[in-house]
Amino acid sequence: MDLKEKIRDVPDFPKKGILFRDITTLLKDKKSFSFVVEELFKRYNDKDIDIIAGIESRGFIFGSALAYRINKGFVPIRKPGKLPSTTVSEEYSLEYGTDKIEMHVDAIKEGDRVLLIDDLLATGGTMAAACSLIEKAGGKVAECSFLIELAFLNGRDRLKGYDIYSMVTY
Amino acid sequence: MDLKEKIRDVPDFPKKGILFRDITTLLKDKKSFSFVVEELFKRYNDKDIDIIAGIESRGFIFGSALAYRINKGFVPIRKPGKLPSTTVSEEYSLEYGTDKIEMHVDAIKEGDRVLLIDDLLATGGTMAAACSLIEKAGGKVAECSFLIELAFLNGRDRLKGYDIYSMVTY
Numbered sequence: 001m002d003l004k005e006k007i008r009d010v011p012d013f014p015k016k017g018i019l020f021r022d023i024t025t026l027l028k029d030k031k032s033f034s035f036v037v038e039e040l041f042k043r044y045n046d047k048d049i050d051i052i053a054g055i056e057s058r059g060f061i062f063g064s065a066l067a068y069r070i071n072k073g074f075v076p077i078r079k080p081g082k083l084p085s086t087t088v089s090e091e092y093s094l095e096y097g098t099d100k101i102e103m104h105v106d107a108i109k110e111g112d113r114v115l116l117i118d119d120l121l122a123t124g125g126t127m128a129a130a131c132s133l134i135e136k137a138g139g140k141v142a143e144c145s146f147l148i149e150l151a152f153l154n155g156r157d158r159l160k161g162y163d164i165y166s167m168v169t170y
Numbered sequence: 171m172d173l174k175e176k177i178r179d180v181p182d183f184p185k186k187g188i189l190f191r192d193i194t195t196l197l198k199d200k201k202s203f204s205f206v207v208e209e210l211f212k213r214y215n216d217k218d219i220d221i222i223a224g225i226e227s228r229g230f231i232f233g234s235a236l237a238y239r240i241n242k243g244f245v246p247i248r249k250p251g252k253l254p255s256t257t258v259s260e261e262y263s264l265e266y267g268t269d270k271i272e273m274h275v276d277a278i279k280e281g282d283r284v285l286l287i288d289d290l291l292a293t294g295g296t297m298a299a300a301c302s303l304i305e306k307a308g309g310k311v312a313e314c315s316f317l318i319e320l321a322f323l324n325g326r327d328r329l330k331g332y333d334i335y336s337m338v339t340y
Contacts, residue, residue, distance in 0.1 A: 013254035020254045024274055027234075028221060028243040037238050051198065057227035061234040061244065064197075068207050068235040073198040076231070084180035084190040104194055 003168050006032040007148070021148055021170065023119055027061065036147065039167060040066045049142045050112040053077050055101065055130055062147060063117035075107040075114070077130050088136045092129040101126065103133045110138040121146040121166055124155030131162055173338050176202040177318070191318055191340065193289055197231065206317065209337060210236045219312045220282040223247050225271065225300055232317060233287035245277040245284070247300050258306045262299040271296065273303045280308040291316040291336055294325030301332055 006026040013020040026032045040062065053075040054063025060076060067074035080089065080100045087102040108114055114134045118127055121144075131141050141162050149155065149166035156164055176196040183190040196202045210232065223245040224233025230246060237244035250259065250270045257272040278284055284304045288297055291314075301311045311332050319325065319336035326334055 008255065010254040014251075022254050024246060024253065024255075024277065028245055028277055030221075030237075030241055030243040033243055034238060034241060051200075057230055057248075058246075060227055060230040061224075061246070064231040064235045065238040067200075068204060069238065071200055071204060073200040073203055074231065075198055076194060076228075078227075081184075083194065084183035084192050085178065085194075107194065107198055 001032060001035045003032060003036070003147075007168070021120070021150075023058065023147060036062060036167065037065045037069055040145070041069045043165065044115060044143075044145075045070050047115075047142065048113055049115045051075055051108055052115045052117060053103070053107070053130070053134065055116070055118040055126060056082070058119035059117050062119065066115075066117065072115075075103065077101050077103045077116075077133060088133055090129040090132045090136070092125045094125065099126075101129050101133065103137060105137055108134065108137050108139040112139040113142040114139045115142045116144045117146075118144075119147045121149040121155040121164070122153050124153075124158030127155070128158045131159070171202060171205045173202060173206070173317075177338065191290070191320075193228065193317060206232060206337065207235045207239055210315070211239045213335065214285060214313075214315075215240050217285075217312065218283055219285045221245055221278055222285045222287060223273070223277070223300065223304065225286070225288040225296060226252070228289035229287050232289065236285075236287065242285075245273065247271050247273045247286075247303060258303055260299040260302045260306070262295040264295065269296075271299050271303065273307060275307055278304065278307050278309040282309040283312040284309045285312045286314045288315075289317045291319040291325040291334070292323050294323075294328035297325070298328045301329070 008022040008025040010020040052067040054060045089102040143163040146166040178192040178195040180190040222237040224230045226248045259272040313333040316336040319339045
């Protein structure tokens with residue numbers, strides 16, 4: 001299946017000059033949504049993975065469906081102030097300023113192999129922060145998995161040392 | 171399965187005097203996560219549903235897993251400014267001030283029967299706004315489905331005329 005046909009290109013979002021890859025057109029199509037989850041299932045079902053973590057909020061969509069499909073638990077990695085119990089947090093730099101993500105400190109167990117899921121690999125800043133979170137909490141990153149990779153932004157450079165997978169590359 | 175045993179009670183979050191029902195402890199446990207998705211599957215698999223919409227962001231977690239499970243598409247209903255294409259939006263009142271949710275205007279087709287999913291029925295304001303969104307876009311609300319209902323907040327009063335389901339009630 002050519003997933004690029006199902007992804008909508010929206011020019012000038014979120015700002016002028018940026019071509020946004022909109023996955024909502026893929027998600028609403030049951031065949032392509034199911035295809036993506038099945039492809040992830042094939043890739044990860046036999047791998048050594050204890051739990052799946054998704055990054056808020058589009059990472060929740062494929063992360064939770066895959067967690068269900070391969071019968072694992074699901075961990076939400078969230079924006080600051082959303083998680084009610086004790087968290088570990090990690091700051092990361094944006095084009096202008098910084099942002100932060102958090103995870104419950106007891107979300108994973110010591111030594112857990114965690115599959116990290118997000119929809120998009122752009123500059124890699126959020127995923128690099130997520131990898132640090134997993135390690136702070138005592139886990140090991142099994143792989144960083146994306147639906148889409150914007151290869152021209154060189155996000156892989158920021159994720160050196162981690163296994164990386166993306167289903168669609170621009 | 172007693173899901174209440176898997177939901178963690180966190181006092182004084184997000185503010186003093188509120189007892190927060192934390193579902194992350196349920197999500198990370200593969201048995202209870204899978205149990206919830208299977209219960210939803212049993213309830214909705216034979217119902218007349220065209221597509222599933224989840225409300226950002228915890229509604230994405232069960233909404234997408236269920237959409238995969240019953241082989242439907244998934245529609246994200248999001249906070250303002252997140253969706254790149256033309257949206258319909260709906261404002262709703264909070265304890266102090268207002269908030270807004272949005273959906274792509276082409277997310278559903280005229281006449282689609284939409285199952286709405288969120289994690290929590292509290293005062294019902296967000297879900298009532300989501301029902302309006304579906305109707306503005308030409309759809310019909312098949313049911314409003316929640317993991318947790320806080321019955322003492324009387325959220326059902328704000329959702330009169332819609333079918334409502336919740337798996338766990340406090």
